[in-house]
Amino acid sequence: DGGITQSPKYLFRKEGQNVTLSCEQNLNHDAMYWYRQDPGQGLRLIYYSQIVNDFQKGDIAEGYSVSREKKESFPLTVTSAQKNPTAFYLCASSWTFYSNQPQHFGDGTRLSIL
Amino acid sequence: KNEVEQSPQNLTAQEGEFITINCSYSVGISALHWLQQHPGGGIVSLFMLSSGKKKHGRLIATINIQEKHSSLHITASHPRDSAVYICAFGNEKLTFGTGTRLTIIP
Numbered sequence: 001d002g003g004i005t006q007s008p009k010y011l012f013r014k015e016g017q018n019v020t021l022s023c024e025q026n027l028n029h030d031a032m033y034w035y036r037q038d039p040g041q042g043l044r045l046i047y048y049s050q051i052v053n054d055f056q057k058g059d060i061a062e063g064y065s066v067s068r069e070k071k072e073s074f075p076l077t078v079t080s081a082q083k084n085p086t087a088f089y090l091c092a093s094s095w096t097f098y099s100n101q102p103q104h105f106g107d108g109t110r111l112s113i114l
Numbered sequence: 115k116n117e118v119e120q121s122p123q124n125l126t127a128q129e130g131e132f133i134t135i136n137c138s139y140s141v142g143i144s145a146l147h148w149l150q151q152h153p154g155g156g157i158v159s160l161f162m163l164s165s166g167k168k169k170h171g172r173l174i175a176t177i178n179i180q181e182k183h184s185s186l187h188i189t190a191s192h193p194r195d196s197a198v199y200i201c202a203f204g205n206e207k208l209t210f211g212t213g214t215r216l217t218i219i220p
Contacts, residue, residue, distance in 0.1 A: 035210075040212060041212060042118070042200070042202075042209070042210035042211050042212050042213070043200075043202075043208075043210040044210075045207055045208075048207070058207070059207075088155055090155075090157060092157075097206070098144070098205075098206060099143070099144055099145050099147075099202075099203070099204035099205055099206055099207065099208050100144045100145040100162070100164065101162075102147065102159045102162045103147075103159060103208070104159065105149075105156065105157035105158070105159070106156070107154065107155060107156040108154075108155040108156060108157075110155070
């Protein structure tokens, strides 16, 4: 079955530590996205990639980094510079980067601070 | 600034009731999306529409471009419809609403 796999489901970060969230898709989509969800707020775009080896900052990129070395993979690193990392993180993909394309979402990773 | 408002924020209904969730947005768009977020957090895309009406099973989505308004309807609601329903719109990047939490009581 085609889809998006995020791992781990739950992640805990210590102070000063970088952590990496995995996102893999087998849908052959060019575009991939990382969103952050906080209680009472809509999803906010962290980073997006329109094609392999390319990525762009979204609305809240500070304290995060990404890479897109393979079409199917778009990992997100939450660095120690992100002072409030506790949130639910969702990865998504679509055929192309335009809002008139449906996005397919993973099941999310919940990140908490130890 | 792109803005989107959903109403109601929370909705509780009896099984079998007809459900309507509303979404208003602030700027012209190329597409509006309706998404369903399950209690575990995973999100499923329900509809993407730029005009008129779409139907899938018991779900119907409508959009009025002139009024910048969309509605999601659920007919013969069932407890398994309990979820958060999110609308999103945009021309390139999507702007997401905060969602409507729907609870269907048996």
